[in-house]
Amino acid sequence: MTVRQFTREEVSQKNSKTETVFIIDNVVYDVTKFLDEHPGGHEVLVNVAGKDASEDFDDVGHSLDAKELMQKYVVGEVVESERVKVQKRTMSWEDSKLDNEPSFTSSWKFPVLLGVVVTVLYTYLFG
Numbered sequence: 001m002t003v004r005q006f007t008r009e010e011v012s013q014k015n016s017k018t019e020t021v022f023i024i025d026n027v028v029y030d031v032t033k034f035l036d037e038h039p040g041g042h043e044v045l046v047n048v049a050g051k052d053a054s055e056d057f058d059d060v061g062h063s064l065d066a067k068e069l070m071q072k073y074v075v076g077e078v079v080e081s082e083r084v085k086v087q088k089r090t091m092s093w094e095d096s097k098l099d100n101e102p103s104f105t106s107s108w109k110f111p112v113l114l115g116v117v118v119t120v121l122y123t124y125l126f127g
Ligand code: HEM
Pocket: 029, 031, 038, 039, 040, 041, 044, 045, 048, 053, 056, 057, 060, 061, 062, 063, 064, 065, 066, 067, 069, 070, 073
């Protein structure tokens, strides 16, 4: 079975309360029937209707349950030529782990230096 293909232009027309359709990660969802059931309220959904809601959806940090539920509302996908690369989103602590250099205070250098300074001071003052 081939999945129905939508252009972004087509989706952008479906942006009302009577037809609420948006795109998340190149997949097209029709949530018209879900508006009143959405725990986050109908307004946020209507606000992103016709648009690419990938970021908004992700910003909320939807649960796995929500991600399963959304399968029910899939109506198609974005035509191949208009797909965007799906962002692999990482948790912020994973991002910071990828930073090349640890900050000075969190590396081993800081405690070592502190130890040296204290030792020198101690012998100088009390030696
Ligand atoms: C088919 C698409 C969607 C489904 C099935 C869905 C489902 C859900 C569910 C089940 C929850 C309850 C919390 C959770 O389980 O994570 C929720 C909360 C929420 N959703 Fe959605 N959602 C969808 C799309 C969106 C979009 C596109 C937005 C933003 C534009 C959005 C904004 C919110 C907000 C603000 C909450 C409330 C979070 C809170 O109270 O902490 N949702 N949604």
